[in-house]
Amino acid sequence: MPKRNERRLKLLISRYQQRVFALVLHLIGGDRDKTYDICASSFAEAMQAGSLLEQEEVFLTRVIRIAIKKSRATKTMPTSNELDFLDLPSSEKGPLHIVLKGLQALDFDAKALVLLRGQLNLLYRQIATIMRVSESDARIKTAQAHARLRKMIGDDLTPEN
Amino acid sequence: MNCADIKKKLQPFLDDLLAEDEFKAFRDHINVCGKCGKYVRSIGSLSNQLWKLGKARVPEDLSSTIMYKLDHHGQKAHLFKYILSKKRIIAGFILASLIIALFVGINYLRARQWPRRDDTSIVSIVRTEVIHKIESPTESETRSFIKQLETIVANKLGIAVNGITTNVESEKENIVDEEERDRD
Numbered sequence: 001m002p003k004r005n006e007r008r009l010k011l012l013i014s015r016y017q018q019r020v021f022a023l024v025l026h027l028i029g030g031d032r033d034k035t036y037d038i039c040a041s042s043f044a045e046a047m048q049a050g051s052l053l054e055q056e057e058v059f060l061t062r063v064i065r066i067a068i069k070k071s072r073a074t075k076t077m078p079t080s081n082e083l084d085f086l087d088l089p090s091s092e093k094g095p096l097h098i099v100l101k102g103l104q105a106l107d108f109d110a111k112a113l114v115l116l117r118g119q120l121n122l123l124y125r126q127i128a129t130i131m132r133v134s135e136s137d138a139r140i141k142t143a144q145a146h147a148r149l150r151k152m153i154g155d156d157l158t159p160e161n
Numbered sequence: 162m163n164c165a166d167i168k169k170k171l172q173p174f175l176d177d178l179l180a181e182d183e184f185k186a187f188r189d190h191i192n193v194c195g196k197c198g199k200y201v202r203s204i205g206s207l208s209n210q211l212w213k214l215g216k217a218r219v220p221e222d223l224s225s226t227i228m229y230k231l232d233h234h235g236q237k238a239h240l241f242k243y244i245l246s247k248k249r250i251i252a253g254f255i256l257a258s259l260i261i262a263l264f265v266g267i268n269y270l271r272a273r274q275w276p277r278r279d280d281t282s283i284v285s286i287v288r289t290e291v292i293h294k295i296e297s298p299t300e301s302e303t304r305s306f307i308k309q310l311e312t313i314v315a316n317k318l319g320i321a322v323n324g325i326t327t328n329v330e331s332e333k334e335n336i337v338d339e340e341e342r343d344r345d
Contacts, residue, residue, distance in 0.1 A: 006228075009228065009231065010224065010228070013223075013224045013227050013228075014224065017219050017223055017224065017227075018215070018216075018217060018219050019215060021217050021219045021223065022214060022215040022216070022217035023215075025217050026214055032220075036220055036223060036226070039223060039227075040223060040226045040227050040230050041230060043227040043230075043231070044227055044230035044231045044233075047227075047231055048231065085217055085218055086213070086214070086216050086217055086218065087216045087217065087218045088213060088216050092213060095210055096210055096213060096214065099207070099210045099211065099214070100214070114211065115211065115214070117177065118177075118207070118208050118211030118212060118214075119211045119212060119214050119215045120215065121184075121188045121212070123181055123184065123185060124181060125181070142177075143177070146177065146207070149207065150207060153207070
């Protein structure tokens, strides 16, 4: 592999690995080893499928789409130590426990939509491409998924400040 | 979008009510401006909590594993492309067709030859049986024996056995002639 390409690939990996890793980790319920495998193979496939000259947004969309497809095909049980893999002070992990519980109760697509918008802050245009739905559908379904999640976790979340 | 705008737009952002271009500007600003990013993160809300879920610790060797897989996957993909090239698919298709045609042809020829060959072997069996099993056949015994054989052969093969009967009857006449000659 030429040095220039290798540098470009490493840059893409370092820029997006955390976002994809976190997404897959929460999608499959905290199995770190499987998350690792899914992330590695998703990045490899996405890089193999596209050109290095394409826009980063296109690359990110593709790698996330592949990762979601692989996560959907992976059968895992939610683990209790999902929060241990987050790089946060323990004081901030309390409310997250409730959010995670609510997330795990959602179906896969709803969970993916909530995470794509809430965790990765993707635009609805990108979410629509990833989930292969129209932009308006992506908007409506995400709002519905958010509403379901809010209902599940109730008023457990309170402002920290 | 500047830092003052972030404070104004924070609530719509948390409630996911910003237009797409405003959302993008808001997101880009808080990704660049550390102070605003910290401020937004400090506000407790569902969106904020979801955002915090993105703070996963990534294994240090993930990057090198991806690079390894990329090389490995590249080789496999190359091999796959080599196997699935257009010319090879056509060649494989022709070869498979030839093998199937050969197989079908052989079976067809065997099916065509089978009744004749079997017919001959049955005639020889009938001859043997007539010669060796009937020691002193009377006319009626021989006819009944041949009739039985005809029925068996017809049932087994599902074919007309007139030829066999003719052969067997002429054989029977030969035997009778030979016996008469012996007696003389």
